[in-house]
Every structure is written in structure tokens, then in C-alpha cells.
């Protein structure tokens with residue numbers, strides 16, 4: 379179970395989605411998605427491959443336009459935003475991709491400086507260094523500042539990827555399969571880090587995963603997507619205590635009874 383109780387502000391919705399539909403030709407991917415993410419909350423999105431989890435994230439980030447529905451992110455109706463407004467909004471969203479997306483030819487420190495130089499060109503080297511120290515400390519890898527990504531383990535690369543996302547101080551974190559390809563001990567460390575980020579940086583998060591151990595450890599709420607909509611939402615116990623749905627049963631059995 380989750381090891382700490384986050385401070386969720388139930389009066390402050392940071393993402394609110396209603397009646398979202400998206401098709402690609404005859405492929406009806408999203409068919410009436412509703413979702414609320416509250417300030418300080420971690421929501422885990424579960425669903426089989428190809429159910430539309432990435433499409434949902436892309437619509438939240440304004441990278442894809444929905445066919446119908448409303449998508450409000452940090453008080454703004456995303457499909458109505460222009461290019462400049464979208465760019466502003468995306469700075470408040472932190473994307474954590476599966477492979478950490480680090481530049482192999484740069485040291486860890488240079489990788490962390492990169493988004494700062496791009497987004498805050500007036501920042502001094504000292505100011506950058508202070509922020510780099512803060513995020514490296516947050517992910518427990520201060521000693522790696524001069525190392526190359528190739529010298530890091532898979533788990534360390536993930537942590538640096540998270541640090542690089544955090545350095546721009548996003549309000550919402552979007553984690554795409556954060557524990558994929560990691561051994562169970564490293565998975566536990568990443569789960570703990572996701573919770574630590576939530577606590578320390580007061581972020582709200584959407585975590586896409588197939589890993590129920592990750593879902594149980596990090597999710598304040600689990601949302602299960604099937605056939606283009608959420609069929610269940612609630613805390614882990616509530617969602618998995620009723621195994622009448624085949625998908626719920628298969629997810630549970632695959633993760634815990636093999």
C-alpha cells in the first residue's frame with residue numbers, strides 16, 4: 379500500500395475531462411472519457427495496450443485534437459489554445475518518458491542544464507547549478523553530475539530523466555510506464571521516488587503503467603480504461619476487490635498470481 383497520505387486539495391481540479399471522444403478513421407479509440415485529477419493527487423491509468431492511454435495524454439498536452447468533449451488543464455480549455463498558449467501550458471506539464479530520453483553525448487549535469495538553457499536563457503550558470511543540485515538531491519544521485527548516461531544503470535537513468543523533468547518545476551507530472559524493464563528492487567525505488575516527488579514538489583500526476591505493484595504503491599486513485607472509457611475509478615482496494623470484470627481479473631492474476 380501507499381506509504382504516506384498526500385495532501386490532496388479536493389477543491390482544486392488541475393485536469394478535468396468530460397465526454398472525450400477520439401477516432402482515427404474507423405478506429406474509435408476514446409469513447410466517452412471522464413476524468414478529474416485534483417491538486418496533489420496521483421492517478422494511475424491502467425489499460426491493455428492500444429486502449430488509448432497515450433492518445434489521452436497527447437490530447438491533455440494539446441498534441442492531438444479531440445473529436446468531442448472538454449479538456450480543461452490548469453484552468454484552460456486545451457483544444458481552444460493557440461500555439462503560444464500551448465507552449466506556455468506545456469511548460470507546466472512534466473513528461474517522463476520510458477527511456478528517460480537523455481542525451482548520450484552530454485554529462486548528467488549538462489543534460490539537466492539543457493532544458494534550463496532552452497527555457498530560461500537569462501538564467502546564470504550559478505542559478506542553473508543550484509537547481510541542478512536540488513533535483514539531483516531529490517532523486518538521490520548528486521554524485522553522478524559529471525558522469526555520462528552510458529555509465530548509469532537503467533534505474534539511475536530513469537531517476538535522472540525524472541530530475542530533468544522536475545528541473546522546470548512542472549505542476550503536473552505525466553509518467554509513461556515508469557517501471558517498465560526494471561528489476562523489482564529498482565521498481566520499488568522508482569515507486570518511492572514518484573511518491574517523494576509528489577510530497578516534496580507538490581505535484582499532481584498521471585501515471586500510465588501495466589505494473590500493479592507500481593499502481594498500488596503510487597496511486598491515490600486507479601482508473602481502469604477499457605474499450606475507450608474508464609470502467610472503474612477508485613483506490614486500489616476498491617477497484618480490485620470486485621473481480622467481476624474479466625480485464626480486472628486478468629490484470630490482477632497476471633501481476634500477482636503467476
Ligand SMILES: Nc1ncnc2c1ncn2[C@@H]1O[C@H](COP(=O)(O)OP(=O)(O)OP(=O)(O)O)[C@@H](O)[C@H]1O
Pocket residue numbers: 402405407425426427428429430431432433434
Ligand atoms: N496518430 C495516430 N493516427 C492513427 N492512429 C493512431 C494514432 N495515434 C494512436 N493511434 C491508434 O490509437 C490506438 C490507441 O493507441 P495508444 O498509443 O494510445 O495506446 P496505449 O493504450 O497507449 O497502448 P500502450 O499501452 O501499448 O502504450 C491504437 O489503435 C493506435 O494505433
